[in-house]
Amino acid sequence: MAKELSCREAGYDCDFMVRSEKEDELIGMVQQHARDVHDTEMSQADIRGAWKTV
Numbered sequence: 001m002a003k004e005l006s007c008r009e010a011g012y013d014c015d016f017m018v019r020s021e022k023e024d025e026l027i028g029m030v031q032q033h034a035r036d037v038h039d040t041e042m043s044q045a046d047i048r049g050a051w052k053t054v
């Protein structure tokens with residue numbers, strides 16, 4: 001089972017989408033993207049609440 005998170009589903013006008021079976025890796029990628037592109041910090045809890053299992 002992989003986890004998937006997309007900016008669009010989180011309400012951003014952004015085509016970023018990431019899917020990974022490694023939760024730690026996905027969290028890291030999303031946090032980096034949020035910082036670089038959206039100038040915001042996402043906590044692990046935020047990300048765990050936003051992803052879906054695919």
Ligand SMILES: [Zn+2]
Pocket residue numbers: 007012014015016033037038
């Ligand atoms: Zn984005």
